[in-house]
Amino acid sequence: MNDRFRTDTDLLLSGLTWKREDAQRVLSAAKGEHAPMKKKLSVSFALILGLVFVTTAVAFAIGFTQSQQYTELVTARNALMSRYGLTQDMIAMFDTQTAEADGETTITFTASASSFSDPDAIGQYTAVVDSQGGVTVCWSHDDTDPASWADGDLTSPVWGAPQLTQALARYALYTQWWADHDRADVYSLPEEEREALFDELRALVAPLELVEIPNGETTPAITPVPTPVVNVSDADASRIAAQALYDRYGLTEDMLTLFTEVQSLDMQDGVPVRSVAWLPADAETAYTTGNADWRWVDVLEEKLGTYIVTLNAQSSAVRSVSWSLEGADTGAYGEDNWADAGAYDADILPYVLSLLHQNESIIVKYPEDQREWFSIEDAAAYDQAFRDAGFDPAAYNHALPKDTDITAQEAVELARAAMADAYALTGEQLDEFEMTVEYELDSGGMWWIGFYGSDGMGGVSLDAATGEILMVNLMSAAATNG
Numbered sequence: 001m002n003d004r005f006r007t008d009t010d011l012l013l014s015g016l017t018w019k020r021e022d023a024q025r026v027l028s029a030a031k032g033e034h035a036p037m038k039k040k041l042s043v044s045f046a047l048i049l050g051l052v053f054v055t056t057a058v059a060f061a062i063g064f065t066q067s068q069q070y071t072e073l074v075t076a077r078n079a080l081m082s083r084y085g086l087t088q089d090m091i092a093m094f095d096t097q098t099a100e101a102d103g104e105t106t107i108t109f110t111a112s113a114s115s116f117s118d119p120d121a122i123g124q125y126t127a128v129v130d131s132q133g134g135v136t137v138c139w140s141h142d143d144t145d146p147a148s149w150a151d152g153d154l155t156s157p158v159w160g161a162p163q164l165t166q167a168l169a170r171y172a173l174y175t176q177w178w179a180d181h182d183r184a185d186v187y188s189l190p191e192e193e194r195e196a197l198f199d200e201l202r203a204l205v206a207p208l209e210l211v212e213i214p215n216g217e218t219t220p221a222i223t224p225v226p227t228p229v230v231n232v233s234d235a236d237a238s239r240i241a242a243q244a245l246y247d248r249y250g251l252t253e254d255m256l257t258l259f260t261e262v263q264s265l266d267m268q269d270g271v272p273v274r275s276v277a278w279l280p281a282d283a284e285t286a287y288t289t290g291n292a293d294w295r296w297v298d299v300l301e302e303k304l305g306t307y308i309v310t311l312n313a314q315s316s317a318v319r320s321v322s323w324s325l326e327g328a329d330t331g332a333y334g335e336d337n338w339a340d341a342g343a344y345d346a347d348i349l350p351y352v353l354s355l356l357h358q359n360e361s362i363i364v365k366y367p368e369d370q371r372e373w374f375s376i377e378d379a380a381a382y383d384q385a386f387r388d389a390g391f392d393p394a395a396y397n398h399a400l401p402k403d404t405d406i407t408a409q410e411a412v413e414l415a416r417a418a419m420a421d422a423y424a425l426t427g428e429q430l431d432e433f434e435m436t437v438e439y440e441l442d443s444g445g446m447w448w449i450g451f452y453g454s455d456g457m458g459g460v461s462l463d464a465a466t467g468e469i470l471m472v473n474l475m476s477a478a479a480t481n482g
Contacts, residue, residue, distance in 0.1 A: 077422075084160065086164070096109055104129065107128075115205070198213050244318050299391075330344075393441065439464065
């Protein structure tokens with residue numbers, strides 16, 4: 001680790017942190033890719049870097065420059081605001097996609113679905129920027145008579161700027177209502193009292209409907225099914241099935257910790273049959289149980305497959321043993337390339353477990369409720385372990401900054417200035433965001449500054465060598481709620 005990096009991390013209180021799942025989603029949006037957020041974030045470990053914030057003037061003194069791609073995006077946003085009366089608050093409700101062809105850049109603006117955002121009614125905005133910086137814009141509802149939506153009626157099939165104004169106003173009422181009501185207390189109330197409160201909230205946002213609070217929700221009655229009489233207990237079935245997997249596939253007890261065991265019982269040809277399935281742990285299960293590293297369970301799920309053992313629930317005799325990935329490529333892979341295998345069988349799972357154990361030494365540095373984010377140094381070590389195993393460097397791209405790069409503090413200063421400039425945010429508004437700082441290998445070395453707040457999330461990417469602003473993106477929580 002170089003001295004400059006150590007100085008930066010000390011200066012920033014080691015609060016420069018990283019979470020793959022959410023940061024990657026925002027990073028995709030900031031790069032111009034279409035990756036809509038599904039919900040607001042709860043950031044448990046990112047620290048507000050209040051002690052290192054400086055003024056926009058200082059940021060500009062460092063050298064506030066913009067990449068061509070980001071300059072074109074700014075040009076497109078400004079043109080849309082000028083022609084269609086959109087505000088920067090409204091722009092934050094859109095995802096963007098960029099395409100280049102014949103010397104022109106086409107940028108499309110699309111809204112995600114939420115209680116406060118109707119993508120069909122909002123339509124799609126498109127801006128085309130030519131090689132000289134000229135821009136033309138259009139809207140998918142350009143052929144609709146403006147008189148049909150100019151009054152801001154939210155029941156209109158077309159939403160222009162007046163409707164977006166109304167939607168954002170209702171979102172503000174919605175967030176204030178929840179600020180005044182503790183969510184846990186509300187949901188613990190008797191049904192009649194809870195529904196009375198929800199009626200109050202529904203009235204505030206009407207005619208919009210809150211997806212999270214459906215009207216008249218009912219649960220269909222479930223007819224109980226008689227359980228057949230069996231002689232094999234759950235514990236015995238698990239033991240017998242695990243032995244069958246060892247005999248057939250060589251799976252050990254340690255390997256099975258990567259899976260979630262699920263048992264079921266049904267009748268087949270008049271015989272009670274117990275099925276014991278081992279499913280790869282999903283992200284939520286891995287996160288709460290710790291039986292796998294939730295940061296890469298999406299990879300594991302694809303490569304681990306599912307094992308199923310069925311047995312006679314009366315005699316305990318094994319009827320079948322199967323693996324969903326049987327026949328997949330599990331050939332001659334070693335320590336430095338096993339990531340490329342088509343499936344991870346018992347010959348490869350020791351490498352998987354070794355990587356898990358290696359990175360566990362990083363994870364356990366953090367309290368159990370603060371393991372969503374890593375320091376820059378730990379994020380670099382974590383991703384390097386994946387790269388060493390043959391995983392895609394583009395996906396596992398965290399590293400340490402070079403001595404010649406701008407410092408983390410300078411990157412934060414420039415990012416705040418860029419975010420303020422792009423979305424007309426005041427210093428007080430910026431201070432409401434929790435911020436994270438990452439160093440990535442993209443573009444030959446890039447700083448990624450994440451902004452996470454109750455009203456939205458986004459980020460700024462900068463060329464680490466020059467400080468040039470590569471992209472700025474902020475997604476309003478109004479466009480992601482519900």
